[in-house]
Amino acid sequence: MPVYSMTGYATVQGGASKSEADTPVAPVGLPSVGLELRSVNSRFLDLSFKLSDELRNAEPALREKIMSRVKRGKVELRAWIEGRADGGVQAPSPADLQRLVAVQDNIRAWLPNAAPLSVAEVLQTKARQPLATTGLADSLVALIDTALDAFIASREREGARLATSLLDRVAQLRALAQQAQPLVPRLVEQQRQRFIERWNEALGAVEGSAPSDMARDRALTEATAFAIRIDVAEELTRLASHLDEIESLLAKGRDLGKRLDFLIQELHREANTLGSKSSSLELTRISVDMKVLIEQMREQVQNIE
Structure with a gap:
């Protein structure tokens, strides 16, 4: 539909x-x-x-x-x-003219100085007569x-144009999600190496400290906690699910404006979470680009029945 x-x-x-x-x-x-x-x-x-x-x-x-x-x-x-x-201009009928002449003669019998009717005044009188609106x-x-x-x-x-525009932005959001997907494992590995290097530097500066194996385990624990904090896999999965639902609704058509409006809110929530978990400029840029596209979709969805 x-x-x-x-x-x-x-x-x-x-x-x-x-x-x-x-x-x-x-x-x-x-x-x-x-x-x-x-x-x-x-x-x-x-x-x-x-x-x-x-x-x-x-x-x-x-x-x-x-x-x-x-x-x-x-x-x-x-x-x-x-x-x-x-x-066009409606001409008065002979009967109308006879009535006007009779009225004019009656008035001039009482008011001899009254000016006679002009052609324009006769036409205006005809124009003011009520139309037959039965x-x-x-x-x-x-x-x-x-x-x-x-x-x-x-x-x-107009709805077809809006649907085409929405599908174009859905494709752009999928492309941004694909760019974000490999960034998190890379950031986790970089942070893991950074923790280990800092622990090794600390151990080298302080004598009689804990064994290096224990320090390495602690560094790995910290790296794991960091990975959990910045993991956006769940957000990207939900975002992809919402995009699938939008495409499905646009394919079905008819009364879908309110459901699309709800899905746009959900998309915005996932993009916000993605930005709050961002630990790199590249991921922040992706989050901002997503929000711009989602806001454009919101304006279009508000015009869909």
């Missing part, structure tokens, strides 16, 4: 997506419905509606349809009514399915 981002956008009008159709399907001269869906990341599903008063009764049906197909994200739906799909709420509900198809497709495209 695909991976979905919580970032998406779609706009439709008259039953056809503006990005997929050149002309609306609403008849010329009749009011049409426009709809816009946009979303950003959120811990839960947070819906908000910006509807004109004529479309307000469609909100429950719109909410139900969105909740059936979207699981997470701050989703905003905006819908509006457009008077003419072709954007049935537009039902049209909006029918339109939401088309909008959701385009909206979810945009979230899927």
Whole structure:
């Protein structure tokens, strides 16, 4: 299944997506419905509606349809009514003109000095007349399915980009873990030799001290304790396990954002422990590089549904 981002956008009008159709399907001269869906990341599903008063009764049906197909994200739906799909000027009908003339004559009978109506004023009067909006709420509900198809497709495209980026960083983390793997045995052996050299120097400076075999055993004990303190094999094993799980979740897709967020926290914990146990500049550098990659993954995971 695909991976979905919580970032998406779609706009439709008259039953056809503006990005997929050149002309609306609403008849010329009749009011049409426009709809816009946009979303950003959120811990839960947070819906908000910006509807004109004529479309307000469609909100429950719109909410139900969105909740059936979207699981997470701050989703905003905006819908509006457009008077003419072709954007032209509506000419008043002869009946409208007759009514305006009758009203004007009645007013000028009482106010002889009143100025006659101009063409612009007649057109403005026509523009202020209410649109016939009967049935537009039902049209909006029918339109939401088309909008959701385009909206979810945009979230899927963004999710695919996020998944590719996450897999790239998973590969980089594995490469860093492979660099860290041989460093610990090398450091342990170096420290063991250092302990033995220090004990031998101390024995040579002090006469009548303990036998050299006992000193060597003590040095080996100290070296063993040091090896335990800096051993990061367990951290590297857990880190590899978390990376395997991330790859598995990305392959399965769908609702995985919260589980990925938990795994990112675990990755960060292992990288922190690796840094705290570091006894060399090279291992410290690897830990820092890991934290940078993990932080980049955290930002991307926060946008996955």
